Amino acid sequence: MPEVEKSEEKSRLIKAYTAVILSRTLDRKIVTSQRQGRVGFYTPTMGQETLQIGASMALEAKDLIYGYYRDVPFMLHRGVPMENIINQIMGNRDDSALGRQMPSHYSDKKRNFMSVQSPVAAHLPVAVGAAYAQKYRKTGAVVIATFGEGSTSTPDFHAAMNMAAVFNLPLVFLCENNGWAISLPVEKQTIAEIWTKAAAYGMRGLRVNGNDMLETYEVVKEAVKRAREGKGPTLIDAISFRMGPHSTSDDPTKYRTETVDEGSDRDPVVVTEKLLKAKGFIDDKLVESIKTKAQKIVDEKFEECAKIPAPDPKTAFEGVYAETTWMLEEEVRDIL
Amino acid sequence: MTEMNMVQAINGTLDMAMAKDSSIILLGEDIGVDGGVFRVTDGLQKKYGAERVIDTPLVELGIVGMAIGMALSGLKPIPEIQFQDFIFTAMDQIINQAAKIRYRSGGEYTVPMVLRTPYGGGIRGGIYHSQSGEAYFAHTAGLTVVTPSNPSDAKGLLLSSIDYGDPVIFLEPKKLYRSMKMEVKEGDYRVPLRKAAVVREGDEVTAITYGSMVPLVKSTFEKNNVNGDIIDLRTILPMDIEAIVHSVEKTGRVVIVHEAPRTAGMGAEISAAITERALESLLAPILRVTGPDSPFPYRLEEYYMPNENRIMKAVNKLMEYR
Numbered sequence: 001m002p003e004v005e006k007s008e009e010k011s012r013l014i015k016a017y018t019a020v021i022l023s024r025t026l027d028r029k030i031v032t033s034q035r036q037g038r039v040g041f042y043t044p045t046m047g048q049e050t051l052q053i054g055a056s057m058a059l060e061a062k063d064l065i066y067g068y069y070r071d072v073p074f075m076l077h078r079g080v081p082m083e084n085i086i087n088q089i090m091g092n093r094d095d096s097a098l099g100r101q102m103p104s105h106y107s108d109k110k111r112n113f114m115s116v117q118s119p120v121a122a123h124l125p126v127a128v129g130a131a132y133a134q135k136y137r138k139t140g141a142v143v144i145a146t147f148g149e150g151s152t153s154t155p156d157f158h159a160a161m162n163m164a165a166v167f168n169l170p171l172v173f174l175c176e177n178n179g180w181a182i183s184l185p186v187e188k189q190t191i192a193e194i195w196t197k198a199a200a201y202g203m204r205g206l207r208v209n210g211n212d213m214l215e216t217y218e219v220v221k222e223a224v225k226r227a228r229e230g231k232g233p234t235l236i237d238a239i240s241f242r243m244g245p246h247s248t249s250d251d252p253t254k255y256r257t258e259t260v261d262e263g264s265d266r267d268p269v270v271v272t273e274k275l276l277k278a279k280g281f282i283d284d285k286l287v288e289s290i291k292t293k294a295q296k297i298v299d300e301k302f303e304e305c306a307k308i309p310a311p312d313p314k315t316a317f318e319g320v321y322a323e324t325t326w327m328l329e330e331e332v333r334d335i336l
Numbered sequence: 337m338t339e340m341n342m343v344q345a346i347n348g349t350l351d352m353a354m355a356k357d358s359s360i361i362l363l364g365e366d367i368g369v370d371g372g373v374f375r376v377t378d379g380l381q382k383k384y385g386a387e388r389v390i391d392t393p394l395v396e397l398g399i400v401g402m403a404i405g406m407a408l409s410g411l412k413p414i415p416e417i418q419f420q421d422f423i424f425t426a427m428d429q430i431i432n433q434a435a436k437i438r439y440r441s442g443g444e445y446t447v448p449m450v451l452r453t454p455y456g457g458g459i460r461g462g463i464y465h466s467q468s469g470e471a472y473f474a475h476t477a478g479l480t481v482v483t484p485s486n487p488s489d490a491k492g493l494l495l496s497s498i499d500y501g502d503p504v505i506f507l508e509p510k511k512l513y514r515s516m517k518m519e520v521k522e523g524d525y526r527v528p529l530r531k532a533a534v535v536r537e538g539d540e541v542t543a544i545t546y547g548s549m550v551p552l553v554k555s556t557f558e559k560n561n562v563n564g565d566i567i568d569l570r571t572i573l574p575m576d577i578e579a580i581v582h583s584v585e586k587t588g589r590v591v592i593v594h595e596a597p598r599t600a601g602m603g604a605e606i607s608a609a610i611t612e613r614a615l616e617s618l619l620a621p622i623l624r625v626t627g628p629d630s631p632f633p634y635r636l637e638e639y640y641m642p643n644e645n646r647i648m649k650a651v652n653k654l655m656e657y658r
């Protein structure tokens with residue numbers, strides 16, 4: 001590999017690794033803060049960092065992400081400011097959605113990260129429409145839609161898969177297969193492997209080890225390239241493991257014995273460190289300094305965001321339409 | 337008699353009914369091994385097995401459709417939809433199948449199904465874990481819409497629903513799941529469907545409400561010494577029009593309280609039904625205290641939910657009419 005390319009690869013991978021560590025550090029901070037009563041609710045992302053960041057590396061700024069509630073690493077790597085994420089979780093005045101949504105329901109139009117909603121997979125048919133618009137408007141942008149493997153049981157998923165294939169759209173379906181949908185293991189969710197579902201729609205289906213950031217990057221990059229070239233959609237089944245609970249309200253000891261501990265061989269952070277060390281891109285010293293810096297950033301940002309007050313009560317009743325209704329005006333007068 | 341909350345009451349009732357009737361099957365997301373995200377079905381799969389307490393794939397449309405098919409073939413399914421907010425992909429099954437099968441088959445086929453689902457705000461669930469969708473169901477002939485306001489009623493209403501013979505949408509106010517405890521009688525007892533309860537009596541005003549709002553209206557009336565009837569509908573569709581008219585003829589003043597948005601909500605239907613039957617008794621316009629016509633917010637939830645202050649404003653306004 002020529003020197004320039006090598007140094008480019010190095011800086012790209014160190015940036016990605018830094019995002020992995022930032023995500024993990026932020027994840028821990030929010031979970032701890034939730035236990036302390038400083039955050040209402042949260043869906044941890046631990047275990048899914050490298051698959052998301054590998055995918056994010058494969059995208060251009062103009063590409064669109066139709067993501068879901070576990071995509072913090074994706075967003076951080078894409079350049080969404082950490083305070084936007086924390087402000088959303090706190091639902092404070094500086095949250096772009098003014099605290100209207102439950103924590104973990106992010107939105108960042110500037111980085112083409114579509115507002116997240118709760119009913120799983122409902123964003124997938126919508127992503128089809130967004131992809132159609134890219135094709136029609138010849139923007140050259142690709143849409144990537146993320147979702148858990150549980151979401152593949154829904155009618156929304158199947159409608160979206162079929163339509164994306166029928167219209168040969170620039171769309172990548174990235175299934176974040178963490179093995180669990182709350183308490184249901186993937187083997188009870190579906191008999192077939194997720195990637196094989198693509199065949200029924202005449203679509204390409206691939207499986208990738210999501211804990212391997214580089215493998216994920218290569219596979220997503222190729223799928224994105226094909227989509228951009230007009231060669232149609234791909235379903236990618238990215239295998240990972242949900243290391244934490246489903247959410248801060250969930251108790252996984254009720255339903256599973258298998259665990260993946262932080263620092264173990266199946267922890268994507270560990271996998272990534274090994275990978276980058278083997279390439280000679282990082283050493284213990286750099287790892288240590290990236291981690292220390294991440295902790296400092298996370299602690300500082302969190303405390304800054306925690307000081308921001310709740311949104312003005314009237315904002316709860318704004319933004320329903322471009323122009324409000326007489327009914328709502330009347331009701332708000334009674335409430336405030 | 338044991339003191340229990342609504343989660344325990346419903347859990348115990350399901351247990352009791354399943355022990356007696358092997359045709360009862362529970363199905364839903366995370367209801368088995370996990371015992372339900374609100375723990376309503378905790379322990380039941382252990383006791384009755386995975387064939388009777390089914391952890392389904394994540395597909396509401398499939399859960400409801402499958403339950404309807406079970407009901408058509410001699411079983412008594414009790415599907416759970418994890419949050420009422422996620423029921424909408426199953427609305428085709430509910431509205432076009434469950435609600436119409438008796439009618440379209442000339443009574444040859446019926447759907448004895450009780451669809452349980454938690455609804456409403458008060459747990460900081462934001463836009464998609466707080467909605468009160470009773471009016472969507474109440475607009476559908478063939479459905480029966482029931483909502484308990486306390487643990488004891490939850491048991492009696494659930495037992496009546498299981499034996500009812502037609503599809504019941506059983507809306508559980510999740511705000512009340514654990515926030516109140518009361519004595520619940522042991523053994524089999526029924527709270528009749530289609531019958532309202534007068535949960536407080538008085539002469540000057542009638543409050544009509546149901547589900548999650550009943551405890552709020554009660555405490556508001558008690559604290560402020562309001563001399564009025566409080567009607568807990570218990571069954572939203574078909575509602576107990578006799579109980580309503582009877583009270584309105586006595587008081588002449590009506591306030592309707594629900595959490596769901598005002599426009600095209602149950603309050604509108606109740607209000608129309610009253611004016612059609614008891615206009616001469618009315619001393620004041622019928623007032624509604626409801627959620628506003630906007631989505632349900634997360635951080636500012638308390639501004640959305642009806643509260644004591646808003647109920648009293650309405651009551652005081654009613655009392656100004658003489």
Ligand SMILES: Cc1ncc(C[n+]2csc(CCOP(=O)(O)OP(=O)(O)O)c2C)c(N)n1
Pocket residue numbers: 070118119120147148149150151152176178180181182242246365394396418422
């Ligand atoms: C339509 C719908 N039904 C139920 C739920 C409740 N729920 C939230 S997350 C979840 C499991 C989702 O699993 P999966 O798609 O695998 O994503 P993961 O949470 O594992 O990342 C369920 C059942 C929901 N949000 N939407």
